Amino acid sequence: MKKLILLILIINCQSSINNCSAQTLTRGPYLQSPGQTSMIIHWRTDVATDSRVTYGTSFLNLTEFQIGNSTATTEHIVKISGLNPATKYYYNIGCTTSTLLESSPQNFFTTAPDTNSSHPIRLWAIGDFGHGNTAELEVRDSYERFAQREGPADLWLWLGDNVYQDGTEGEYDTKVFDSIYGFQKLFRHLPFASTSGNHDYNSICPWEQTGLCGVNPDQHTGPYLDIIDPPSEGELGGVPSHRKIFYSFDYGDAHFVCLNSELGSLTPSYNWIGIFNNDTAFTSPMLEWLKEDLAATTKKWKIVFWHQTPYSGQSGFTDSFTQPFCAATRVHFNPILEKYGVDLVLVGHDHNYQRTYLINGHYGKSTTFTPEMMINGSSGNFDLGEPYIKYGSGPNANKGTVYVIEGNSSGSNDPSPIEHPAIYWGEACADCWGSFVVDINGDRLDGRYLHWSDSIRDEFTIIKDAGTGVNETTNSEIFNIYPNPNNGQFRLEYSLSKKSTVTIDVLDISGRVIYSQTAAAESTGKHNENINLDKANISAGTYFVRLGIEGINRFGKVKVE
Ligand SMILES: [Fe+2]
Structure with missing residues (x-):
């Protein structure tokens, strides 16, 4: 022995x-x-x-x-x-x-910057990138040239469909880790955080795309999950998810949440994203964790990423019955994200680049988008004087999210019109492939779409402003409230340069709408509207008046005595 x-x-x-x-x-x-x-x-x-x-x-x-x-x-x-x-x-x-x-x-x-510093950070995001083709190399090389010109990223985000066709070991070896058709050089110095797509899931749960994934998400295994080592126990901030399949962490002054859009199943207890379920009360272990996680973070910026896009205007993609996973993210993820003031969402899946305006509250098909959901309907372009502002208080406190589809990092759909009322701009064409760069510096976030040819084809800025967004000093000729203060009855004066849809809302200090009216086709010229608040159901105090003209809002304050 x-x-x-x-x-x-x-x-x-x-x-x-x-x-x-x-x-x-x-x-x-x-x-x-x-x-x-x-x-x-x-x-x-x-x-x-x-x-x-x-x-x-x-x-x-x-x-x-x-x-x-x-x-x-x-x-x-x-x-x-x-x-x-x-x-x-x-x-x-x-x-x-x-x-x-x-x-x-x-x-x-x-290493990451000190938690208490406002150290600038740069992100590089790619989606649907693992075809092992020339486009993948061109996108990678365009980032390396960008890093030479402007400085490297601190963190690299993978938005799913990280390899094609089926997320196998061999495909990851030859299309992601390979020295030619892969990222071998970048891997040595640029850390990545990753989510999974439907193609990665073909080696985790092959029938996932039909909703027939009959495996408990807590038992999902496969090549993709063997690759990643996420901070799932809250070791880098965030509430522990105790799972590799979704997780959160802090980096600089930003909180990152990785969700999993592939957790759909016809087995109700495994259907963690809620496909084929429009009940707004739907919940799951992932969604309960998400609420807890977002409620706990104190970071200035909140960025969430997953794979299947909630909004796409190309060929009615996200209105189609063939995309129930996309619809589930829109119906069940977005209300939670918006409740907790998430600033930016990064997704892939549709093989193009698209991004929304600063929006809030759109959970249905494209036909249900209303002007009320447009928090800022401008370009978001800082150089044009149109950055998106997220106010810290007032009627739009913490409201507004930009959703970016970066799904063309190794190829593009054929060209066709991109039409969706929430989408500001997008492109798909024979050589439209690229990636997305995010810079965060104090109260400012810049997003840029980097085409493989080195051009920046879209850019927007979000600025955090502690104010209310209400101009308290001017009552211009087109926005006048009188008398003010008043007893709940007042007149709102405004003028229109063309025939327009006009909405008038009065909101209390917490943003709750207490009065609303819409006129579909108000004529050009000066208008006077009599507003009569239900004095029996409101208390004396300050209220906001929101005048929406073709979806563009402006605000005034009214004091009720
Ligand atoms: Fe996909």
């Missing part, structure tokens, strides 16, 4: 100290869960050994090391802790007896 134990010990010992010079690096290294004081480095090898990362602030002098798996493995996942925020570290990887990938100026990572 003693000899047997000794033999087992020798075998175990030999397997753990296998010299890693005999290994071939088959994936990575790549970076996961970027924290202020921690980073995960993940790589795959053909031969099993233990795992070690050596690191330091000079690539010529790596002073620290971290041992990962104590037993031999081909899937090496090493978490480094105790780092300094916003600091660049160089690294090499290997096993305890030798080095597999030597340190170099290209092998580095930068």
